[in-house]
Amino acid sequence: MGDTAWAVAASLLWLAASCYWLRPLWRRDQPTGEYQILVVWASQTGQAQRLANQALHALQAAGHAAAGLPLGQVTPAQLLACRQLWLVASTYGDGQAPDSAQTFEHRLMPQAPVLPELSFALLGLGDSQYPHFCAFAKRLESWLRDRGAQPLQDSIYLDNQDPDGLVRWRASLAQHTGLHALPEADEQPWQPATLLSRSALNPGSPGLTAYHLSLQADALGPWQAGDLLELQHADQRRLYSIANLGAGKQVELLVRHVMKEDGSQGLMSGWLCQQAAPGEQIEARVHHNPSFALPDSPAPSILIGSGTGLAGLRALLQEQLQRGQPSWLLFGERSPEHDRWLASELDQLTPQQVLLQRCFSRDNSSADTPRYVQELLREQPERLQEWVSRGASIRVCGSMATGQAVDSILQGLLGAATIKQMAADGRYRRDIY
Ligand SMILES: Cc1cc2nc3c(=O)[nH]c(=O)nc-3n(C[C@H](O)[C@H](O)[C@H](O)COP(=O)(O)O)c2cc1C
Known part of the structure; x- marks a missing residue:
């Protein structure tokens, strides 16, 4: 093709893209959906989705034509077509929408026409320890x-799954559905799990010791990569990312032994x-967490995390190995001598299975050595572009600080x-805490 032809083709492409992005999104003459009631959730780690599903089942059990999404x-x-909207929305990051709802907020909300025929019930999930409590739901x-x-x-x-608020929400559901006995929340029953083994992941590390735990749990039921395990002991409950695939009866976790400044230790x-x-x-x-699972269609994955964030990434990596798909794993910890977590397992994988890159915040070998995963990533823009253009999904697991730094890079x-x-397409998801 000559230069002129290229220029014409490029202009046409630009025009088509502009028309796509600038087309009116909210049009009353678009084909309408068939449901009068929509139950909608915005969820990062699955809790809003669970409560929305419960509302959906209640509405359907009462004979309403309701759909959930x-x-x-x-x-x-x-x-525009629906008459009633039941909405359960969590807030993430620093007062932001969950990742999967960001496009809705930034692209669709500003353009919406009036919706006077719509009624809505809204449940916001949040935690008042964050400065912007329930900001997205508000x-x-x-x-x-x-x-x-x-x-x-x-x-x-x-606030933090406050039971009184949940009772009010369930009461309003009962009132509007006409049902007296609502289906129970979509929770799994508690099951016994027996501690099988515990080994330190980082003996000698300048950080707190972390352990690789294995629990036998015959009645636990299936889980998939990305799911969480809730443990209950002495009135304490904690959620941990599951570190292995759910084929067997053994569930593995990577847990840091928390020591507080006053010398006391974390109870769980x-x-x-x-x-x-x-x-x-x-x-x-x-706790099923489908939004962190890998997309259904096989594709490469970019797994980024630090510390015990490796747990969720390891389960995803195992799934990628099973699918025969390559992964790029970027893992950050403190000490190059003591923090090569799971080295005997990870180092024996082939470069075709996993491109493994570690970095250490206390690495003094040279001033230029990247110390944090976001720095590792920043050094490799072409590789990142290339993996993403091959359809790779990105999963980030670890502390809030890591999650935010990686996001901005x-x-x-x-x-x-x-x-x-x-x-929005499920190709970028974060499990940060
Ligand atoms: C990294 C992180 C950031 C959060 N940021 C906020 C916030 O800014 N405001 C808030 O009210 N809650 C915040 N939360 C609390 C969540 O909204 C709350 O845990 C909610 O139940 C999660 O629901 P989900 O599982 O449906 O995403 C945050 C939680 C995490 C893990």
Whole structure:
């Protein structure tokens, strides 16, 4: 093709892309959905999704034509056609929408027409220890009110799964569905799990010791990579990322032995990492977290994390190995001598199976050596582009600080729009804590 032909082709492409992005998203003449009631969730780690599913089952059991879907998949036509919206939304990051709902907030919300025929009930999930409590759910509420939608009741903002708020939400569901006995929350029953083995992952590390634990749990039921295990002991409950695939009856965790500044230890981690002897039992149940699972269609994956964030990434890596798909694993810890976690297992994988890159915050070998995973990533923009263009999904697991630093590098290297689109498509997900 000559230069002129290239220029014409490029202009046509640009015009088509502009028309796509600038097309009116909210049109009343679009084909309408068939459901009068929509139950919609915006969830990062599955809790909002579980509560929304419970609401959906209640509405369906009462004979309503209701459909459930994640906020990121709601189309303008569906919202314009439906009469009642039940919405459960968590807040993530620093007052942000969960990753999968970001496109909805930034692209669809600003363009919405008035919705005076719509009624809504909203349940916000959050934690008041964060400065922007339930901020995303509150933005959704004021957006709906601005658009003329009518609240069915006062919105409920749940602080850390506060039981009173949950009772109010269940009561409002019962009132609107006409059902007296609501289906129980979509929780798994508690099951006994026996501690089988415990080994230190980082003996001699300048950081707190972390352990690789294995628990026998015959009645636990299946789980998939990305799911979490909730443990209950002495009135304490904690959620941990499951570190292995759910084929057998043994569930593995990577747990840091938490020591507080006053010298006391974390109650659950103290029990798991020190007090419990092999053979002792604890109660456990699986929390499904489908949004962190890998997309259904096989593709490469980029797994980024630090510390015990390796747990969730290891389960995903095992799934990739089973699928015969390559992974790029970037793992950060403290000491190059003592923090090569799971080295005997990871180092024997072939470069075709996993491109393994470690970095250490206390690595003094040279001033230029990357110390954090975000620095490792920043050094390799071409490789990142190439993996993403091959359809790779990105999963980030670890501390909030790591998650945010990686996010800003990814936005810088791939562009904010690409990251938003990848989040909406399930190709970019974070499990950070
Ligand atoms: C990394 C992280 C950031 C969070 N940020 C906020 C926040 O800014 N405001 C808030 O109210 N809750 C915040 N939360 C609490 C979650 O909204 C709360 O745990 C919720 O139940 C999660 O629901 P989900 O599993 O559906 O995502 C945060 C939780 C995590 C793990």
